[in-house]
Amino acid sequence: MLVYVKLLLTAIFWGGTFIAARVVSQELAPFNAALLRFVVASVFLVGMTRYFEGRLPVLKKHQFIPVVLLGLTGVAGYNFFFFSGLRTVEAGRAAIIVATNPVFIALLAACLFREKLAIPRCVGILLCVTGAIVVISRGDPLAMLRGAVAGGEVYIFGCVVMWVAYSLIGKLIMKDMSPMGAVTYSCLIGTVCLILPALGEGIVANLARCTLHGWFGVLYLGFFGSALGFLWYYQGINRIGASRAAVFINFVPISAIIIAYIVLKEPVDMSLFVGAMLVVSGAYLTNKT
Numbered sequence: 657m658l659v660y661v662k663l664l665l666t667a668i669f670w671g672g673t674f675i676a677a678r679v680v681s682q683e684l685a686p687f688n689a690a691l692l693r694f695v696v697a698s699v700f701l702v703g704m705t706r707y708f709e710g711r712l713p714v715l716k717k718h719q720f721i722p723v724v725l726l727g728l729t730g731v732a733g734y735n736f737f738f739f740s741g742l743r744t745v746e747a748g749r750a751a752i753i754v755a756t757n758p759v760f761i762a763l764l765a766a767c768l769f770r771e772k773l774a775i776p777r778c779v780g781i782l783l784c785v786t787g788a789i790v791v792i793s794r795g796d797p798l799a800m801l802r803g804a805v806a807g808g809e810v811y812i813f814g815c816v817v818m819w820v821a822y823s824l825i826g827k828l829i830m831k832d833m834s835p836m837g838a839v840t841y842s843c844l845i846g847t848v849c850l851i852l853p854a855l856g857e858g859i860v861a862n863l864a865r866c867t868l869h870g871w872f873g874v875l876y877l878g879f880f881g882s883a884l885g886f887l888w889y890y891q892g893i894n895r896i897g898a899s900r901a902a903v904f905i906n907f908v909p910i911s912a913i914i915i916a917y918i919v920l921k922e923p924v925d926m927s928l929f930v931g932a933m934l935v936v937s938g939a940y941l942t943n944k945t
Contacts, residue, residue: 659895662888663904671911673881674747674754675919676873681742683870687853688862690735694847696878701840704887713837722829723841730822731846734815736853741811746922748932751912752791753812755935758902758942759784760820768824780941787934795927835890843882902943906936 680689705712715723742750759781765771773781789797792809822842830838866874892901909932916922 659892660904663892663901664907666885666888666892667904667907668911668915669880669885670905670908671751671913672915673877674742674751674912675915676876676881677739678742678747678750678916678920680870680873680877681739683866684739684862684874685854685857685859686736686739686743687850687857688859689739689874690732691847691850691854691859692874693735693877693882694731694843694850696875697882698840698843698847700879700883701836701843701886704883705836705840708887709834709836712840713833715841716832719829719833722825723838724845725825726822726829726838726842727845727847727849729818729825730842732849732853734818734822735846735850737811737814737818741808741815744808745812747916747920748909748913748922748924749791749809749928750812750815751909751916752928752932752935753788753809754815754819755906755909755939756784756788757816757819757823758905758939760816761823762942764820764824765827769827776941780938780943783934783938784942785938787931787936787938790927790934791931793927795925795930835893836887839886839890903940905943906940909936 677689680693684692702712745753762771762773762777762781766773792813826835826838826842889901892904913922913924913928913932917924
């Protein structure tokens with residue numbers, strides 16, 4: 657029972673990252689926010705890895721480049737797009753767009769690793785894509801053909817691209833490295849990669865302007881949204897298997913919409929509601945084994 661509670665809380669934590677990032681992105685430039693998030697996350701992850709696994713695994717030669725790519729895609733790249741998009745896109749809407757990840761992972765896994773696309777997965781992909789179009793176009797799909805899609809949505813879709821790359825690279829490296837070790841190394845390397853861009857954005861001056869809400873958002877993103885979330889998710893995978901644990905990820909966009917409505921007073925219009933139902937249903941079918 658405890659593992660299910662942890663997985664549900666993880667989904668809520670990850671839903672909350674969209675709200676926290678929406679707050680932080682109004683106060684800090686994208687690379688500044690990303691660096692601070694993963695400085696916090698790296699400290700906790702290194703401690704957790706040492707506690708649960710004894711020490712960080714020693715990287716082998718063939719693991720070095722994949723781990724660097726994990727840091728560049730899932731940490732540096734993803735979070736640049738994440739914070740850039742959330743400057744203008746509502747948290748709930750962003751969460752629905754990001755929830756289409758399983759579709760593109762499934763499609764590329766089918767192409768690269770010859771994984772089968774059964775009929776339920778194909779239906780799930782169709783539902784997810786339809787839902788994403790409804791959300792991105794705000795209920796007017798023809799607007800996409802007219803080029804009337806805001807730049808913020810494009811940034812959020814960049815998150816999807818980065819996470820798909822991160823997931824597929826991780827699929828290769830985790831053949832001979834623990835998930836906890838891979839996540840910790842990717843966070844450490846991603847943090848290093850973020851230092852120069854953050855300095856270029858004037859991180860020292862920006863820190864002086866950051867409010868208490870902004871600092872709370874950074875700590876939430878680093879601890880609950882990254883370190884603790886990943887730890888509990890991988891514990892869930894170890895206890896009940898990847899396919900059953902993945903079901904809980906479908907609660908992420910729903911929790912994001914609810915929390916955004918309560919905390920940020922974001923409206924839930926029909927395009928968001930319909931898109932959410934389509935994407936969550938599609939993601940469930942796509943993830944189902």
